Amino acid sequence: MELIRVEEVSFAYLPGKLVLDRVTLRFDHRSTAIIGQNGAGKTTLVKLMKGLLKPFDGEILIGDLSVKKVTAASLAKRIGLVFQNPNDQIFKGNVLEEVMFGLLNIGVEREEARVRAIRALEMVELEGKRDMNPHDLSLSQKKLVSIAAVVAMDPEIIIFDEPTIAQDHAGKERIKEIIRYLDEKGKMVMTIIHDMDFVAECFERTVVMNRGRVLLDGPTREVFSREEVLKEAYLELPTVAQLSKRLGLSETFLTPKEFIAHLEGRIKG
Amino acid sequence: MKSISLYVDRQSFLHRIDPISKIYYIVAAILVPILYPSLTVAFAVMVISLILLFLGKVIRQTLSVYGFVFLVLITVLIIQTLFYPGNETPVYRIGQVVLYREGFFYALTISFRVINIVTSFLILVFTTRSADLVESLVRKGLSPRFGYVIASVFQIVPEMMSAMGRITDAQRSRGMETEGKLSVRMKAFLPLIGPVVLSSLLNVKERALALEVRGFNAKGKKTFLNEEKNFLAPTAVQWSLLAVILIAIIWRIIQ
Numbered sequence: 001m002e003l004i005r006v007e008e009v010s011f012a013y014l015p016g017k018l019v020l021d022r023v024t025l026r027f028d029h030r031s032t033a034i035i036g037q038n039g040a041g042k043t044t045l046v047k048l049m050k051g052l053l054k055p056f057d058g059e060i061l062i063g064d065l066s067v068k069k070v071t072a073a074s075l076a077k078r079i080g081l082v083f084q085n086p087n088d089q090i091f092k093g094n095v096l097e098e099v100m101f102g103l104l105n106i107g108v109e110r111e112e113a114r115v116r117a118i119r120a121l122e123m124v125e126l127e128g129k130r131d132m133n134p135h136d137l138s139l140s141q142k143k144l145v146s147i148a149a150v151v152a153m154d155p156e157i158i159i160f161d162e163p164t165i166a167q168d169h170a171g172k173e174r175i176k177e178i179i180r181y182l183d184e185k186g187k188m189v190m191t192i193i194h195d196m197d198f199v200a201e202c203f204e205r206t207v208v209m210n211r212g213r214v215l216l217d218g219p220t221r222e223v224f225s226r227e228e229v230l231k232e233a234y235l236e237l238p239t240v241a242q243l244s245k246r247l248g249l250s251e252t253f254l255t256p257k258e259f260i261a262h263l264e265g266r267i268k269g
Numbered sequence: 270m271k272s273i274s275l276y277v278d279r280q281s282f283l284h285r286i287d288p289i290s291k292i293y294y295i296v297a298a299i300l301v302p303i304l305y306p307s308l309t310v311a312f313a314v315m316v317i318s319l320i321l322l323f324l325g326k327v328i329r330q331t332l333s334v335y336g337f338v339f340l341v342l343i344t345v346l347i348i349q350t351l352f353y354p355g356n357e358t359p360v361y362r363i364g365q366v367v368l369y370r371e372g373f374f375y376a377l378t379i380s381f382r383v384i385n386i387v388t389s390f391l392i393l394v395f396t397t398r399s400a401d402l403v404e405s406l407v408r409k410g411l412s413p414r415f416g417y418v419i420a421s422v423f424q425i426v427p428e429m430m431s432a433m434g435r436i437t438d439a440q441r442s443r444g445m446e447t448e449g450k451l452s453v454r455m456k457a458f459l460p461l462i463g464p465v466v467l468s469s470l471l472n473v474k475e476r477a478l479a480l481e482v483r484g485f486n487a488k489g490k491k492t493f494l495n496e497e498k499n500f501l502a503p504t505a506v507q508w509s510l511l512a513v514i515l516i517a518i519i520w521r522i523i524q
Binding site: 040050077080088089 | 297390432435436438439440441442443445447448449460463464467468471
């Protein structure tokens with residue numbers, strides 16, 4: 001089922017300098033990573049889908065709703081965006097109120113908002129910090145609060161902007177679990193990201209953007225098997241895929257687990 | 270990121286005059302008409318300033334500023350022409366409303382002075398890079414710390430505007446309506462203040478630490494990043510302007 005349709009969309013911040021050039025994409029429930037070097041147009045595309053920017057050419061439909069005709073706020077129930085820098089999206093003096101902020105904005109009753117906020121905080125394992133000032137948390141915890149704030153609103157589509165930035169190993173693992181959990185719950189999870197290992201491990205589909213255009217689009221394994229095209233977009237393979245290539249293996253591995261299983265199979269067999 | 274600098278990049282002799290000389294000109298353009306309180310002198314200074322703007326090829330950019338200034342000055346002109354306490358000589362009558370000569374000339378004097386102040390500052394801001402201005406002032410002995418404060422305003426204000434954009438986007442994406450009627454926008458503005466001020470304060474702290482670790486407060490002579498620029502006859506221009514100011518002061522004392 002199609003959740004988002006991006007139809008021949010073009011956008012420019014300055015006249016004559018296209019950031020997106022006739023981009024056409026369809027998004028279904030598969031978890032999707034959008035990758036590309038800085039300036040490729042990833043963030044702009046996501047802002048357009050969220051209604052924060054309006055395309056000057058083309059059309060974006062969330063379900064059957066054109067983003068041109070509605071405000072970003074009215075799309076909040078359907079599509080959530082976790083910003084790259086959590087400091088930009090902390091508005092309240094305590095963690096619980098911060099998570100409730102969006103719920104109250106979309107008209108959820110106070111008590112229900114509270115229950116949903118606590119549930120979201122439990123998901124990110126920050127329930128014990130609910131009375132703290134969000135600014136007293138570590139950057140990694142602030143990021144988790146901002147994820148909880150969006151997840152609590154229960155949108156059908158959740159977009160993560162650089163979820164792994166400023167995360168240590170434990171933080172990355174936590175975010176991986178959250179993404180998998182949301183995926184299992186039937187949410188459409190999308191990310192824009194530079195961390196190829198994370199993409200390989202968590203996302204079914206990968207879209208490669210370069211200079212405002214879609215360069216590659218397909219299942220993640222297929223995309224990472226096209227090393228020469230990725231080079232064109234100045235992108236590297238995930239570490240495990242690089243290692244297997246160096247060892248002369250023809251298969252594209254996405255996780256260390258797969259790679260080890262393959263090696264074990266070869267040793268045994 | 271948008272810049273708040275009003276500098277207009279052109280090839281003109283005015284762009285080649287050093288910033289300190291332009292500051293001398295501002296002092297002269299403000300002081301001379303005050304020391305020599307004649308409409309003719311004020312008008313002459315105003316004409317000179319406008320000619321300078323024209324020669325600096327930036328006259329078009331000043332129009333929006335003058336649009337606002339004229340709006341204020343027309344109000345002054347109407348009020349003074351009607352209600353100036355020294356009004357004695359009626360020059361025009363529209364029904365019950367009487368326009369007076371004294372009030373008109375008083376308003377004209379104020380207007381010329383205001384235009385002189387605005388125009389002389391416009392010469393500086395439209396034809397001088399903020400970095401050149403700060404560097405010239407520091408070379409003349411201004412504290413580098415104060416120089417940094419001036420220079421950072423040009424950087425921090427656009428950064429704050431950009432932060433406001435990001436925070437507004439975050440609010441909109443969490444269902445807070447910020448578009449549409451004025452009342453909706455006003456309502457959205459208040460929650461914006463907290464995060465913007467807080468993020469600015471955090472930035473200030475980080476910036477102060479970054480300056481400290483890079484030796485900003487180190488004692489001793491500092492080296493300038495750029496070679497001192499060669500401007501058009503700075504000494505001659507400055508001495509000439511100083512002479513004009515002195516002549517006006519002497520004239521005032523003698524009178």
